[in-house]
Amino acid sequence: MQAAYRKFEAKLSGKPGKAHFVGVGGVGMAGLALMMKKRGWDVSGCDAVDNPLLAWLESNGIAVQRENAPGHLMNFDPSTDVVVRTPAVPMSAPELLEASENGFAIFDRGVAFAAMTAQFDTLAVCGTHGKTTTSCFLAGILRNLVPEKTSWAIGGLSPLLGAVAGGPGIVAGTPRGLLVAEADESDGTLRLYTPKITILTNIDADHMEHFHGVQDLEGTFREVLGRTTGCIVYCADHPRARALGMERRAVRAVSYGFAPKADYRLSKAQCGENGCSFRIASPDGGSAHVCIPAPGMHNVLNAAAAIAGACAAGIAFPDACDTVQKTAVLPARRFERIGHPDGFTVVSDYSHHPVEIAALVQTALTLPHKRLLAVFQPHRYSRTRTLLRSFPDAFKGVDDLVLCPVYCASECPLCGGESSDLYAAFRAEAVGDVAIPIPILAKSLETASRYIRAIVQPGDVVLVIGAGDVNSIAPQIAAATPRATPPQELRMGAFGTESLATDFIAVRTLEALREAVRDGAFSVIGGGTNSFIAPTGAHQRLIHLSGPEFNAAKLLSESAETVLVEVGAAMQGPALMRLCAEKGYSGIEYMAGIPGQCGGWLAMNAGTRLGSFCDALLEADVLAPDGTLNTIKAADFGATYRSCAAVRGKVAVRVRLRLRKASPQAVRKAMDEALAHRLDLSGIRTAGSVFKNPGMPLPPAGMLLDKAGCKGLRVGGAYVTTQHANIIASEPEATASDIYALMHMMRERAMASSGVRLEPEVQIVN
Numbered sequence: 001m002q003a004a005y006r007k008f009e010a011k012l013s014g015k016p017g018k019a020h021f022v023g024v025g026g027v028g029m030a031g032l033a034l035m036m037k038k039r040g041w042d043v044s045g046c047d048a049v050d051n052p053l054l055a056w057l058e059s060n061g062i063a064v065q066r067e068n069a070p071g072h073l074m075n076f077d078p079s080t081d082v083v084v085r086t087p088a089v090p091m092s093a094p095e096l097l098e099a100s101e102n103g104f105a106i107f108d109r110g111v112a113f114a115a116m117t118a119q120f121d122t123l124a125v126c127g128t129h130g131k132t133t134t135s136c137f138l139a140g141i142l143r144n145l146v147p148e149k150t151s152w153a154i155g156g157l158s159p160l161l162g163a164v165a166g167g168p169g170i171v172a173g174t175p176r177g178l179l180v181a182e183a184d185e186s187d188g189t190l191r192l193y194t195p196k197i198t199i200l201t202n203i204d205a206d207h208m209e210h211f212h213g214v215q216d217l218e219g220t221f222r223e224v225l226g227r228t229t230g231c232i233v234y235c236a237d238h239p240r241a242r243a244l245g246m247e248r249r250a251v252r253a254v255s256y257g258f259a260p261k262a263d264y265r266l267s268k269a270q271c272g273e274n275g276c277s278f279r280i281a282s283p284d285g286g287s288a289h290v291c292i293p294a295p296g297m298h299n300v301l302n303a304a305a306a307i308a309g310a311c312a313a314g315i316a317f318p319d320a321c322d323t324v325q326k327t328a329v330l331p332a333r334r335f336e337r338i339g340h341p342d343g344f345t346v347v348s349d350y351s352h353h354p355v356e357i358a359a360l361v362q363t364a365l366t367l368p369h370k371r372l373l374a375v376f377q378p379h380r381y382s383r384t385r386t387l388l389r390s391f392p393d394a395f396k397g398v399d400d401l402v403l404c405p406v407y408c409a410s411e412c413p414l415c416g417g418e419s420s421d422l423y424a425a426f427r428a429e430a431v432g433d434v435a436i437p438i439p440i441l442a443k444s445l446e447t448a449s450r451y452i453r454a455i456v457q458p459g460d461v462v463l464v465i466g467a468g469d470v471n472s473i474a475p476q477i478a479a480a481t482p483r484a485t486p487p488q489e490l491r492m493g494a495f496g497t498e499s500l501a502t503d504f505i506a507v508r509t510l511e512a513l514r515e516a517v518r519d520g521a522f523s524v525i526g527g528g529t530n531s532f533i534a535p536t537g538a539h540q541r542l543i544h545l546s547g548p549e550f551n552a553a554k555l556l557s558e559s560a561e562t563v564l565v566e567v568g569a570a571m572q573g574p575a576l577m578r579l580c581a582e583k584g585y586s587g588i589e590y591m592a593g594i595p596g597q598c599g600g601w602l603a604m605n606a607g608t609r610l611g612s613f614c615d616a617l618l619e620a621d622v623l624a625p626d627g628t629l630n631t632i633k634a635a636d637f638g639a640t641y642r643s644c645a646a647v648r649g650k651v652a653v654r655v656r657l658r659l660r661k662a663s664p665q666a667v668r669k670a671m672d673e674a675l676a677h678r679l680d681l682s683g684i685r686t687a688g689s690v691f692k693n694p695g696m697p698l699p700p701a702g703m704l705l706d707k708a709g710c711k712g713l714r715v716g717g718a719y720v721t722t723q724h725a726n727i728i729a730s731e732p733e734a735t736a737s738d739i740y741a742l743m744h745m746m747r748e749r750a751m752a753s754s755g756v757r758l759e760p761e762v763q764i765v766n
Contacts, residue, residue: 001111005192008107009115011082012039016172018076021045022068022095023086025053028184031153031165032084032113037062039172046072046095056163070098078103084112087187088410110189113153113181117193120151120169120179123309124193126224127201127241129356130302131182132156132331133294134201137306139180140327141320142313143167152180156331156350178313183224186210191223196230199309201302203240204355209382209411218244225249231312235301236262254283254312256304264308269300273367276300280307280321288321292328295335296363303328333471335363339478343458345369346478352379352467354387357394360463365397370459372397375448375473376439377404377466378419385417392429392436398463400455401426401439402448402536407468415752420715420744423737427716438716440535441737447766449473451536453480454487454502490542493528494595494687495718495730495739500537508547510653514627516543517651522625523765524651526570529595530604530687534766535737542765543651545570545599553579556656563659564618569599569652573606581671586662588616589670593678595688599652604763605639610674614639616657623651642692642761684721684729690743691726691750691758701758702726705746708753715742728762740764 011017021033024045030053037043037060046065047054054064065072068089073081083099083106091097091106099106117124123142125135132155139152140160151167169177183190183198186207203214203221211217222244225232230252234245237257245253256264269278275293278300282288292303303324310320330336333350345367351360357376364372374395378384384391384406395401403419403426423441430436442448452462453476460482464474490501507513516522521540525531533542545551550570557564563585567576573596580588590610591601600606601613602620619633638645681688691701698704705711705725713720717734720742721727728742747758 004107004111005115008112009118012115016040017080018042019082020072021084023047023089025049025051026086027155027164029086029109030057033062034060034165035116035170038170068093068095070094073099082107084109110187114189114192117179117181121196122179122181123197124181124183124195125199126183126185126190128204128206130201133334134302134305135180135182136331137303137324137328138309141306141310141323142178144323144327145315145319149177151177155182158331160327160329185220188220190220193224194227197312198225198228198232199305200234200241201305202235202238206353208386233308233312254308256308264304266304271295271297280304282317286317290321291325294328294330298359338474341478344456344460344482346462346474348464348471348474350467351465354390354394361397364461364463367461369461371399372461373400373452374398374463374465375402375452377468377470378406378422379467380409381406381411381414381417384422385414388422388425391422392426395437396435398437401437402442402451403439404442404445404448420741423741424715441740442536445470445473447536449476450539452477454500456480456482458482493532495532495734496685497532497734497736499533499736501542502539503541506544506546509549513623517625518627525765526597526600531763531765532736532739534764535740538765561661565659566654566656567598568654571598573598573601581664581668584662584664584667585659586667587659590674592671592674598655602652602655603644603647604642605644614644618656618658620655621653622647623653679724686727686729687762689726689761690728692761694756698756704750704754704756708749710746710749718742
């Protein structure tokens with residue numbers, strides 16, 4: 001890392017060449033790209049994900065390709081030109097492989113930015129939390145009071161500063177000036193900085209994917225403090241920051257906070273929905289009353305850090321205090337109110353660490369609210385796994401929480417670091433603390449957004465939380481129409497769980513069914529014996545067939561040896577089996593003991609190793625979304641293992657079977673023999689097999705899950721039976737999220753154990 005730093009520093013000190021940024025749309029990459037452009041480099045970049053920063057870079061004369069692909073380095077010279085990459089793009093990416101093969105030095109963004117800060121009198125703002133906000137507050141003070149000297153490069157967009165990087169000092173040929181730099185510790189490159197002033201906000205356990213424990217993390221902060229040439233500013237309220245700040249060094253150190261011995265001591269702080277007020281005393285005996293337009297007690301500390309940092313840079317204490325009242329404007333995604341919702345409030349926030357989330361929730365509780373709702377997207381599998389047990393407490397005060405899938409941030413999935421694992425931690429912690437919310441586990445950001453839009457009511461406050469792309473759904477939520485009353489919930493399915501069903505309709509006639517399917521997207525739900533509604537609910541139309549037109553059976557014809565029977569799709573499978581036993585109709589005895597309706601049997605091609613339902617059918621009447629009723633012959637079913645293509649996106653109305661005549665005693669005996677081969681699941685609530693068997697030559701799903709140690713695995717009121725590793729059972733208090741989380745954990749364990757990705761057999765209606 002040191003060698004790369006020295007090499008890039010030498011490049012900056014020499015004649016500018018060409019610089020190509022891979023992943024240039026990242027906020028830190030974009031700022032560095034602009035700085036190099038202003039210093040005379042011919043800068044280009046690429047990014048696979050479009051965002052407003054790319055257009056901003058183009059407006060500053062930087063050519064941007066909206067894809068990461070080989071060929072971008074044509075006409076580049078490895079001896080003079082450089083490639084800078086974001087850690088979000090792996091070295092295995094084709095573009096970087098090509099660069100490496102052609103002899104280009106590839107620099108990580110953290111190394112390159114650390115070298116760039118050496119060109120300035122840098123005020124490095126570091127710490128686990130509050131870096132971006134403190135940097136914006138500080139840059140605002142200095143830009144207002146000494147604009148000719150002040151530049152900045154910050155990992156967030158401040159509406160006051162107008163750009164992630166800027167100022168006169170970043171232009172080639174200008175005198176060496178001040179640079180307010182947000183100094184990131186996550187990759188260890190903080191050790192490379194040589195700041196004039198270092199501001200240390202706090203230190204909490206984080207980034208354990210890079211550091212070997214908290215002591216290693218502390219060592220990184222200790223090193224940058226040791227390399228500081230002018231002054232150290234640290235938070236006296238945070239034990240780790242205070243301990244490092246008080247270590248003996250050659251440079252001056254000053255502290256800030258509410259602690260009695262803080263040099264810049266805070267007192268009489270009050271916070272409301274629109275901001276905070278406080279008193280701050282200076283080391284020389286001065287005192288000021290300060291009001292900032294930023295809510296939250298953590299922002300009082302951020303403002304104090306900015307005041308102390310500005311004073312360390314030579315600003316008079318009264319001027320710093322007066323100016324921060326005008327410039328303490330929060331950057332984007334820091335308690336950012338979104339849109340103009342109709343009677344409720346939406347706040348987007350970048351918080352992703354439990355300490356930050358707890359501060360956010362406490363700030364949100366100062367807003368007038370009926371309920372506090374939250375959508376949280378965990379950031380990184382490694383962070384989720386490391387801090388798993390710390391997250392639940394942070395959400396105390398939230399009335400309804402939706403957990404989204406983890407935002408990977410270039411990481412591969414880690415066992416124990418998935419959103420299902422985090423959900424299980426919430427479920428376990430909530431047993432002993434009713435203040436901890438039991439979350440709704442969402443499949444995607446879109447389903448999370450649908451859920452919140454369906455339940456939001458006038459007076460609610462909705463928090464959209466996370467450092468990934470969860471902010472993309474905040475405008476959708478803000479555009480929702482709040483409901484005066486809660487939406488309908490439906491308890492249906494083998495597990496007995498309850499979920500939202502915003503458009504449920506039971507139809508009793510074919511004409512009513514035609515009308516129901518013409519209105520748009522729909523799903524058909526029968527008895528729900530092999531399904532459950534997704535935790536976030538079903539937001540398209542749910543159609544349930546009932547009544548004699550759909551649940552009757554009739555004899556169409558018979559011969560000496562066979563009968564032709566027509567069965568309605570809503571007829572219960574066990575009722576059909578009783579009819580066969582009573583009448584002596586043979587041919588589907590292997591279906592004995594399988595729950596569900598006949599329409600579901602067709603759609604799922606239900607069965608056992610002895611045979612499937614579609615094997616016994618002659619034809620089926622199926623209603624298409626345009627209202628036409630088509631008769632499909634068995635040869636055209638497209639039936640495969642647990643699937644029938646002909647019914648997909650349509651509604652099965654009735655089926656016809658050709659069965660053999662036999663004695664009732666013979667039929668009952670054959671059914672009993674079939675039942676003897678089935679696992680006895682009486683007395684438990686279950687949908688049977690959770691996952692499909694992967695097919696030969698692979699072992700059955702149950703064996704793979706058993707090998708992965710899934711028997712007895714539990715989440716809340718759902719558990720994997722000890723009799724069979726591919727069966728989930730539910731207790732009365734089980735939720736749909738319990739089932740969904742447990743399915744996800746089983747699937748991931750099987751993948752980790754055997755490398756086989758199992759496909760669900762249980763249908764999740766969403």
